[in-house]
Amino acid sequence: xxxxxxxxxxxxxxxxxxxxxxxxxxxxxxxGHDPPGRKPVRMKISEExxxxxxxxxxxxxxxxxxxxxxxxxxxxxxxxxxxxxxxxFVEVLQQQSxxxxxxxxxxxxxxxxxxxxxxxxxxxxxxxxxxxxEFTARHSAGCDEDRRCLIA
Numbered sequence: 385x386x387x388x389x390x391x392x393x394x395x396x397x398x399x400x401x402x403x404x405x406x407x408x409x410x411x412x413x414x415x416g417h418d419p420p421g422r423k424p425v426r427m428k429i430s431e432e433x434x435x436x437x438x439x440x441x442x443x444x445x446x447x448x449x450x451x452x453x454x455x456x457x458x459x460x461x462x463x464x465x466x467x468x469x470x471x472x473f474v475e476v477l478q479q480q481s482x483x484x485x486x487x488x489x490x491x492x493x494x495x496x497x498x499x500x501x502x503x504x505x506x507x508x509x510x511x512x513x514x515x516x517x518e519f520t521a522r523h524s525a526g527c528d529e530d531r532r533c534l535i536a
Contacts, residue, residue, distance in 0.1 A: 438502050443490045445513045446483055452516060453480045 386400045395403060429437075453476045460470035489501050 435499065439490065439498060442502055442509050443487070445509050446487050448516055449512050450483045450487065452519070453483065
């Protein structure tokens with residue numbers, strides 16, 4: 385890159401290196417390192433990148449929750465007619481279709497529909513993410529035998 389810049393602008397190698405450093409806002413001194421007190425330049429995240437990140441996170445959280453619901457549907461289904469309904473099975477019945485609907489929008493909706501979903505349901509997705517974390521922590525701590533540990 386230095387050789388190319390040197391040829392392009394008819395500069396010495398040192399002058400080309402200094403020009404490149406200046407062009408990309410990198411400080412340079414004779415000892416070969418930045419002047420004291422100079423902070424590195426941070427790249428700003430564009431609005432488009434921020435949206436894309438939020439969409440990916442939303443999709444990941446909803447997929448994780450759907451997989452958990454599918455597991456609960458099998459794990460906590462009624463085995464006999466006189467069994468009482470487990471709270472996690474009730475949660476499956478209440479949430480599964482709704483989560484599938486939200487995922488369908490993220491997969492097939494227009495950019496406007498997806499953006500609206502993220503804007504309107506961001507807080508809800510964060511709550512779901514927290515719910516998954518809490519369940520995972522309790523489950524790994526062995527609370528799955530105690531129904532009180534599993535209730536939202």
